[in-house]
Amino acid sequence: MRTLHTDVAVIGAGTAGMTAYRAVKKQGKQALLIEGEYYGTTCARVGCMPSKLLIAAAHAAHVMRQGPTFGVHIDDRIRVDGRQVMERVRNERDRFVGFVLKDVENFPAEDKLWGQAKFLSATRIQVGDDTVVEASSVVIATGSAPVIPEMYKGLGDRLVVNDDVFSWQDLPKRVMVVGTGVIGLELSQALARLGVELVAVGRSASLAGIADEQVKSSALEALREELDIQLNAQVCSVKREDDEVAVEYKLSDGTLRQERFDYLLMAAGRKPRLEGLGLEDIGVKLNDKGMPEFDVQTLQLQGQPIFLAGDVNGLHPILHEATDDGYLAGKNAAAYPDVQAGERRAALGIVFTEPQIAKAGKVGKSLPDDVVIGEVSFRNQGRSRIMLENRGLLRLYVQKGKGLLLGAEMAGPRVEHLAHLLAWSIQQKLTVAQMLEMPFYHPVIEEGLRTALRDAAAKLA
Numbered sequence: 001m002r003t004l005h006t007d008v009a010v011i012g013a014g015t016a017g018m019t020a021y022r023a024v025k026k027q028g029k030q031a032l033l034i035e036g037e038y039y040g041t042t043c044a045r046v047g048c049m050p051s052k053l054l055i056a057a058a059h060a061a062h063v064m065r066q067g068p069t070f071g072v073h074i075d076d077r078i079r080v081d082g083r084q085v086m087e088r089v090r091n092e093r094d095r096f097v098g099f100v101l102k103d104v105e106n107f108p109a110e111d112k113l114w115g116q117a118k119f120l121s122a123t124r125i126q127v128g129d130d131t132v133v134e135a136s137s138v139v140i141a142t143g144s145a146p147v148i149p150e151m152y153k154g155l156g157d158r159l160v161v162n163d164d165v166f167s168w169q170d171l172p173k174r175v176m177v178v179g180t181g182v183i184g185l186e187l188s189q190a191l192a193r194l195g196v197e198l199v200a201v202g203r204s205a206s207l208a209g210i211a212d213e214q215v216k217s218s219a220l221e222a223l224r225e226e227l228d229i230q231l232n233a234q235v236c237s238v239k240r241e242d243d244e245v246a247v248e249y250k251l252s253d254g255t256l257r258q259e260r261f262d263y264l265l266m267a268a269g270r271k272p273r274l275e276g277l278g279l280e281d282i283g284v285k286l287n288d289k290g291m292p293e294f295d296v297q298t299l300q301l302q303g304q305p306i307f308l309a310g311d312v313n314g315l316h317p318i319l320h321e322a323t324d325d326g327y328l329a330g331k332n333a334a335a336y337p338d339v340q341a342g343e344r345r346a347a348l349g350i351v352f353t354e355p356q357i358a359k360a361g362k363v364g365k366s367l368p369d370d371v372v373i374g375e376v377s378f379r380n381q382g383r384s385r386i387m388l389e390n391r392g393l394l395r396l397y398v399q400k401g402k403g404l405l406l407g408a409e410m411a412g413p414r415v416e417h418l419a420h421l422l423a424w425s426i427q428q429k430l431t432v433a434q435m436l437e438m439p440f441y442h443p444v445i446e447e448g449l450r451t452a453l454r455d456a457a458a459k460l461a
Contacts, residue, residue: 002131004113006032008333009125009135011117011277013104015041015319016310017141019326020333021107024139027334032135034127036116039104040097042143042311043319050093050166051186055352057085058193062354069388080195082171089166118278122304137305137333140277141326144270144311152178152238152266158245160263162187171196172262176247179267180229182208182351187267189353192227199259201233201249203268208351211364212409215357215393218377219411222355222391238264272312297341299329307333318349346427347407350416355392358419361407361426362397371406372398374432374456378412381448389413394448396422396432398456403431418449432456 007029010020017033018041024031043049064078104112115128125133146161153159162183173196177188180202188200207229210216223229232252239246244260251257274290284292284301293302296315300307309329310322328342351357355378374396384390392412399406408422425435432453440450 004032004131004133006030006133006135008032008137008139008330009034009117009133010139010141010330010333011125012141012143012310012312013039013112014141014143014310014322015043016143016312016322016326016329017139018100018103019323020139020141020307020309020330021111023327023330024334027331029334031111031330031334032113032133033107033111034113034115034117034125034133036114036127040100041319044096044100045093046163046166048319049096050089051162051183051190052352053089053092054085054166054190054194055186057088058190059354061195062193066388080171082194083169085194086166086168086170093166116276118276119282120278121282122306137307137336139307139309139326139329139333140274140312141309141322141329142273142277142312144314144317145273146266147269147271148266149268151235152264155238155240155245155264158240158243158263159266161266165265173197174259174261175263175265176201176245176259176261177265177267178235179269180207180231181267181269183270184265184267185223185351185353185357187265188227188229189223199228199230199261201230201235203232203234205231207231208353208357209349210357210409210411211359212395214375215395215409215411218391218393219353219355219357222411223353225391270311270317272314274312295341298332298339299325299342300332300339305333305336316347320345320348346423348419348423350419352416355389355411355413356415357411358415359407359409360419360423361405363407363409367397367406368399370400372400372403372456372459374398374452374454374459376448376452376455378445378448381445381451383443383445383447384413386443387413394418394452396452396456398432398460400460403433403457403460405430405432405435412448413445415445418446421446421449432460 008024008031010017011034013033013035021031021033113127118126120126123135175196175198177184177200185208192198207216230251234250236248245264246260248258294308307329309325311317332339346361349359376394378384378390378392394410397407405426436453440447
């Protein structure tokens with residue numbers, strides 16, 4: 001058994017882990033990057049990038065089907081070549097992964113260690129069967145894993161998660177998606193637009209984590225124009241029959257459905273990947289969800305020289321947040337015990353369905369009770385109608401008195417851009433009056449934002 005010494009041990013070589021490693025090195029300290037599964041980030045391998053590749057193909061098919069509405073006709077029927085779609089998804093996915101692998105290859109060989117990690121103490125980690133790492137502090141950046149309820153585990157290869165979809169050689173005919181969160185909705189709409197017969201079920205009324213009921217209603221109405229989405233539904237039984245899945249499920253009105261699918265896609269959320277690290281064996285208390293207590297401002301485990309960064313801490317499972325987490329955790333681990341609270345950027349989240357769904361700043365329960373709400377429907381918004389994308393609703397949450405923009409939630413055409421403008425405005429602490437002094441071109445979707453700002457200004461007055 002060999003022993004290696006380092007200032008900071010970083011467990012996990014994804015987005016947060018690689019950023020933490022760089023942050024430690026920037027502080028002039030030694031760092032050891034430990035990985036036991038694969039190099040390459042969740043985003044590049046099974047997350048953001050391959051899902052957007054699938055969505056891009058689906059969008060192309062959708063635009064072609066919309067042609068006749070504009071007077072543009074295609075003589076032959078639209079044909080989706082599933083093998084060609086998935087080949088491009090895999091090829092481009094591998095290209096993005098390659099960029100990440102190149103970054104890892106550029107790290108010095110002596111700074112990388114391959115093998116499964118397990119804590120022997122807060123500062124001693126066994127890696128594989130033959131190595132012990134002794135460090136002054138540790139960053140855990142092991143990411144997350146799909147949640148698979150027990151009742152589905154007997155389906156074998158007919159049960160898939162989003163990680164598996166991007167390895168398909170061809171598109172299936174029929175799929176049930178369990179889960180109406182971000183991943184479930186994005187994949188559901190993409191697959192449906194590519195010709196897959198699909199049902200998406202959610203066990204609650206939640207839709208992509210939207211807090212505002214009116215925004216959620218507008219998004220659900222729009223998505224149901226092309227998707228069979230069933231909220232407050234209950235999957236009663238699942239059974240594998242040959243190469244199909246037989247499912248019995250109950251709708252919110254009590255109606256029972258019995259259907260068969262080629263695959264059941266589980267998208268009921270992800271959980272922090274902490275199993276096997278042995279935290280409980282070194283005295284770290286875990287809650288009923290298997291999570292330790294930690295300071296959300298510093299990312300430090302209570303009373304331990306250990307920091308949680310990225311998806312594993314369950315705070316903001318988004319790439320740019322994982323990057324920020326990695327930097328903060330790495331910096332604090334390098335400076336331990338001189339740990340400092342980090343400053344967070346304005347919250348920003350985007351769902352790449354059509355209409356897109358997004359939020360910026362404070363929403364839902366994080367808002368004070370006495371906010372002023374400015375809103376606009378995209379139904380009659382000029383540019384949105386021109387593009388036949390006039391669906392959804394934008395709601396702005398504004399502080400009474402000062403008129404400070406606190407947050408926003410929206411469903412609408414290409415609102416990924418509006419969400420950025422609003423997040424920047426929130427971080428700059430702009431008021432509604434200041435935002436209305438900005439230029440708005442005509443005709444653009446941003447004019448809808450101006451309408452919502454004017455609505456808020458009138459209510460403030």
